Each structure stands twice: as structure tokens, then as C-alpha cells.
Amino acid sequence: MSMEHSASCRLLVSPLPVPIPGPLPVSVRAAERSVLLIDSRKPNSLRILEHAAELLRREGVEVAPIAKKKNPVNSEEEARHAEFARHRGLVLLGVFD
């Protein structure tokens, strides 16, 4: 018994957001050996980040005091962003839990 296959070519339209073309400037090496951790004030977040800070300090990495967002979701004010951008080490966002 022979099998017949019907082949068709139909285009699917992707629902996924589209990347904006153009270069994305990224610094791959921090200017100094230090870390700034940013997170919310939630207890889980702070416990995890305090532990991470302790491990980093044991490795000789300078860790700035944890920067705590006023609330877990809303964006920080521009002045605070500028303050973070001035940090010459690695800036890491936390877990926000």
C-alpha cells in the first residue's frame, strides 16, 4: 500500500519580541576589584546576599554595603541609577525574593 504525503510550505509569524539591531556596549572587566550588590528589603533576598557578600570578602573582594531598593518592583530614581553607574567594580542585582 502506498502512502501519499502532501507537503505544503506555510509561514508561521513569530510571537516573540524582536531584537533591536545595533551594538550593545558592554564592559567585560570591572575597573576595580569590588562588588556592589543591589536588592529589595525582603528577608530572603537579604539573607542570600549577606551570605554572598561574606563569601566574596573571604576571597579578598571588597564588597560595598548592600543597596536596598525602596520596594521590590518599581524602578529606582535616576539619581540612584547614576550612583550605581559610578561604581567602578561589578554591580550585581540580587534575587528580589
Added chain:
Amino acid sequence: MRICFERGYTDGLPVVPPYSELVDEMLAALGWSASDVLAVDEELRLEIRAEQLASIAVMAGCEPAYARVLRAIGEMLLAPTFNLRGVATTTGGVAVLVILAGPVVGELELATGSNALGAPVRSGATIGRFAQMVRHICGRAGGLLDEFGTIGHPGRLSYCVAERQDTMWPGFQTQFGFDAGESCVGVMAAEGPNSVNNHYAETGEHILETIAHGLAHWGTTNFYYQGGGYLVLIAPEHMRLVAAEFSREAARQFLFERAVALTRDLARIGRIPRGIDKARNVDLDAPRSPVAHQDQITFIESGGSAGKFSAIIPGWVANVTHVKGLAGGRVALSRKGVF
């Protein structure tokens, strides 16, 4: 279908494959061109174009006849004020509740009777699914971000409620400044519905007392931040008792005053931090409400005519309800809490 699953297009359920001819038909109904840019994410260097939302509408199983509702939902979800990324990624695990009121409810044959939440009716099921898929796909930047909801709830597949056209109070949309005869659609980041059962009450006051107790249970998310709000869904048997004694405004005032817990109890069990927090208006000697303003409580009448049930739908703390008139024009936002 297999390709849709492999490429991460779906919400876990089978979808209508977004073939270009179906997407084009949906775009025409939506009144957009394929390349219209609806939102730009500068941080992640992404943009969402009209063809993405049209593709999602097709996949969700929507008919082009729903387009005016879908367009309004899409515009509101992508507005920065809605905080779609937060809704998608929060540990709170909320879904997007779609709320429909006015003549559109009858025009699209939306379910307002038995099992109004979760009715097997195509319009409501697929419009609700469309909103969840926009959250799932666009809110997590096409898969660049994860969704961290600790528990989530089934509304993350589809979540839609429509108001009964014979509602005893002024329509849902009038709470946002729209006329009762105007078709409106709302979107709200919401937890699952909490059932409120009272079969023996003989007064509206006892029904509202029961609802107040549910609003202020110790586990309710809003107690600390007092953000978001609550949609109180009252079904007809309860509504007959309540509306006989209370105007909508009086019922809102009643709930605002009665839905409270002792702040010391909340602090003792860890629901709010023990220290004084002026930013959150924490006063250990005062009763605490899960909302900062009574306007954060809104009402809708929906559900079957038999059964003495209502439901409390808690909103997510970092979101406000958006409502848009389908005749075009403005978007109204619910009052923001402290968050």
C-alpha cells in the same frame, strides 16, 4: 503545532499555528500594520510589534470579531503603568484578569451565569488566554527572563470575567468614570478567586461581614504594602440581599471599615515587620486594612442565579487596574495604594 512547541511559542497547551494568512486577517481586524511598534524595551533591546500580538491572538484561538477587545487589552498590558514584566516574573504568581462590562458582553456572548469564571465559551476563554499569552511571551521578553511564581494559579492559562447585564448596581465601568452604556474592558494583575460562602444569612450586612472577613484574613498579600486592590465579585443571590440594604458606595465604605486586622497580631505572626515603618503607615496601636484607600475596592456582579456564593479576587501589590472604553479614547486607572 510541533514547531510552535519547539520554538517556545505556546503556553503549554496546543495552539492554532500562527500561519501568516491568519495573522494578516487578525491584523486587519485589529487595525494595525504588521510592523507597527507597540512597545520598546530599551534595557533588553527588544521591541514588540503589532504582528507579535496578532500572532498571539491567532494562537490563543481568538476570532477576528474580538479584535477591538484584544487591541485594548494589548495596549493596556504594554503600557509602562501596567508593569507587565513584574506581573510575569514575580514570586506572587499572579495572572492577568480580563474584566468585560457593558453591551460588549452580549455582543460577544460572554458567559455571565453559571461558572462565569472558567465557562466553556470561546469568546471569554480565548480572550482570557490571549492576555495570559501576552504576559507569558512579552512579559518575560520572549524567554530571556524566567517566571518565578512560587505557586501560581490556573488563571495563568485563561482568566476572564464578564458582568451580568442585569446587574443591580451601576455597571463595573462606572467605578472608573465611564457611562453605564459604554462597553469597556479592564485588565488587573490578580490572584485566584477566593470563594465566599454564606447560605444562611438573611441580611445584606451579614453577607458583607462575611466578605470583610475574607478580605482581611491574615495571609492576604496586601497587608504590608497595601498596594493593588480587590475586585469583589457578588453573585445574584448575595446581591439581592446586599443591594436591598446598601448602595455600592455604602458597601465599599462598610468593607473598608470592617476588613481590618489587629496590627499587633500581624506583627506578632510575621505578616508585617515588627519595627515601625512610617513609609507603610504601620501603627501597632491601630487596626490595619489591606488597602490604603477604600477606592481600591471595586465590585462586579457575575455568576449563576442559584447559589449563595461570592468571590474575592485580590490584586497584585505592584499593579493597578486599567480600564479602557471600547469606543476609543482614554484609559482609567484604579487608585494606587502605598506601594
